[in-house]
Amino acid sequence: MVINLVSCKDDKVSLTGLDKKILPNDSAVVAGELPNGLRYYIRKNRNPENRAVLYLVNKIGSVHETDAQRGLAHFLEHMAFRGTKNFPGNNVIDFLEKAGVKFGADLNAYTSYNETVYQLPIPTQDSSLLGTGLAILKDWAQHIEITEAGVNSERGIILAEKRQRQGLEQRIREQSLFNLLNGAKYAERSPIGIDSVLKNAKAADLQKFYHDWYRPDLQSIIAVGDFDAEEMEKKIIAIFGDLKKNSNTAQPEEVKIPQIEREHYQTILDEEITNTTIQVLHKYAARDKIKSELDLRNSMIVSLFNTMLANRSNDLRRGAEMPFLSASAKIETLFADLGSASVNVTVNPGEYEKGFKTIMREIRKVKESGFNQHELDRAKASFIEKRDYQFGERSKVTSQNYVTVYVNAFLKNLSYPSAEFYNEFYNLHIRNIGLEEVQAVIEKFYNNKNRDFYVIAPLNEQDQLPGVEELEKWTGEVEKEELVVQEEKKVNKKLMNELPKGGSIVSETTDQEMGITTWKLSNGAKVVLKPTTFRNDQILISAFSPGGSSLYPDKDYQSAIDAVGILSRGGIGDLDLKTLSRVLTGKIMQVNPFISENYEGVNANTSKKDLESSFQLMYLYFTQPRLDKELVGSVLREAKDRAMKRYSKPSNVYADSINAIMFGHHFRKRAAFAERVDMIDPDISLKIYKERFADFSDFTFVLVGSFDLNSIRPMVQKYLAGLPSLNRNEGTNYIQYAYPESGFTKIIEKGKTDRSTVTMILDGKYTDDVNLVGNMTAIRDIVQLKMTERLRGTEHEVYSPGISLSMLDNSKRYELRIGFTCSPAMVEKLTMAAKDELNKLVTNGASPGELTKFKAEFAKSLEVQLKRNEYWTSQICAKLQVGRELKEITEVAKQIEAVSAQSFKEAAKKYLNTGNLKIFVLSPEK
16 A cells, blocks of 8 residues: 655655654653653643643543443542542532632543543632642542442432433444444443442442552643643642552553454344434454554545545435435544444435445445546545644644643553644645555455444334345445446536625724724625634634514425525535535535524634635525525425434424423424425425525624734625615514413323433513623523532432523523433432422522632633634624624623622522423333
8 A cells, every 4th residue: 555656746755664753742742751650741822821721641441340340430530529638528629610610511520441531621820729730630640538428429420320321322332332343342341330330339349449540650640721831840740749659560451352254244223213224344453543654644545535435425415316315434443443444324215225235336436446536636625725724723722622632642652743743744745645545445444354234223114124135135236237437527617707796885883892893885784893813714704684484474484494405405506516515625614504583694614715715605695596406306305204203212202392382382383294394395495595685784794703804805895795785674573472381290201211301491581680691690500500419419310410591682581491311210309309409599599609609610711702703703693683782792791790699589589480390301101
């Protein structure tokens, strides 16, 4: 697969010795090893500012457990948050939450097969707080307090976490993993563990595992953030230098996945599976470590191969026939040191042979005829643009992203090259990779005898499914066919052959304090611009206009809400979807029009280089939608099939039931069942789409990101000011829903998973009281705190309760949702416990400590959010849609600070009325 010299035009790159060139480490990283064996990686990084991310990485995981310890690695991770030698009880969580570090969202950990990792994001303004963070990591490394009482308390939470993970995906995994991994130990070492161990584990069992494996020679400290790297190194040496070596010097077992020369066939059936998927996996021994320059270059070749193969399979879906629902083929590391050259196809209902043969035929075409230069050029263009974009953003890489690299470097003994090295290497080698190298990939990876066939299907199709003999027969028939290979041709078309005449900017206002400029255009549209430096190369565009599907009668409702989906499959203007994909090759941009209930508009994300292309694509979506008459029939058949199978999934039954009941069973809030799909008229969809985007006099465009006003001005004038204007002065026809007024409990029985999902809803009208936003935000966050303390911390029966709050300005309605999963036997007890906590908040309000935590966490979160383009875009749109002042975006901090014990109690009394509580429960069928 490797030759010594590759030429491209006048450039020649020698490949001799690349396998001996180990990738160099980034000099910006301060790394070292203490005498006790502990390694550390340190990097100064100011994104985000005033923050650091601290990690303790332990090179030990579930695969290193004995049969009697299955689940203890993860159990021990939980115990770290129950108390340590210097931070007993909940002192770690309590201390950090008061500093604005939120348990779960910020303060967290995970256990995997080969590692257990603790993460601690922490503010850096206070150097003592940073020192405390390192002290916590040290305690986790060797001083976790493990008591019998603590183990018994945490046991229920771990079982609740295990229960929360149950469901269809877990059942498929359990059935397939042993054969997938060729019987390797990994298949029997799920990190969550097994009930027999979890229910009977003693403190002594955990203490032994902790003593044996939490050792400095198996540990690393990773620190990335806004601090002085040399000072951080001194602190790490001082704090962790006295960690004691262990008398146990045994190294964790390096578990390998055996390679077995055999074929395996397995059918996996389940009532909740909606469509049949056939998978063929050609398994091989993989190198999951890129250590040398040759490894890196070979990874580039595989990446190009995967891109070209994906382009081929995507093209098959862009024709009128659509021979399958989805398909893919790629080469990847499947698990640890096991690689796979896979073929996956999800077939149309009953069309097993057609779908399977179609994708296998494409594999054969690649094997025998290969790719052509145009295909390779497209793949290279995408590769180069993506890497150039990443290189341009190198100064904006987040601390968390750096940490991920160094965790991987420690666990797999890898190098961690700089962005500059990667950029130089990619640019040197990408142009010298030829077709013959890419073609060699399929010969190497798709000719392996260690092959698995998996047919994953709905239970009711078991009698029609193909067996291994049929799959082999179909494969053989494809091999004997006379192939028709369509040569890829270079597409020379442009997005726009004729540019719009454009318009003008008729007025300009600037809010200096907010850094926001507003332009009024000659066609009546408004453009709100906020240039930022949060990213080097990101521009977000969001546009909206009042109207949406609300302006159409029920008979046309389905045609309206599905209009974008139907038309987007047809392309735009004179470009079908296949041609459009080629015209957009190598561009870093996304443009997505939408029609929602109350608005129509577009959301776009683009690089600076592709900004004008994004404007052109928006213009075409607005003015030249394309309905593909040949394609639309297949699109509607797919939609109907999805609707017919929707209720195979219990979660869909549950969500649709809640939605229907909470909106008074209104026609528009019911699920799109098959009869609703029959109501779609593609011509009506096209008509509605054109109507929604016919008048831009009431459109607002919001642009946020890395641009300056002078450079973007000509494009706004040409593409946005040139859009049509009818001055219709439309508004939104807000639909009046019949919301249920009194409380109730609704039990929905569906599925077989031994788990209940509970959703508790408090809703009603709100009034624009003084500091409403501050008090309602406090209610949301403190209810989250109380539910976690009670359902997880006291009852030990829930892993992670979730809270959401929505407030609709047009109807002045609020909705607070409390959600959790639990054992079906515990539903009544836990809903009563949750209700009890709500009543306590009404009676007692929030404590000073709870308000302090809430304010600290919100302040730290807001500080980070205000430096994100996504946050500004969403907030500006939200404020403008309801006529609010934009200064509220930053002034929300004042509202949070203004929350007092009294104002919270008054709001709780008004909005936490448990007499109006709606309770929905999804439980397994009896």
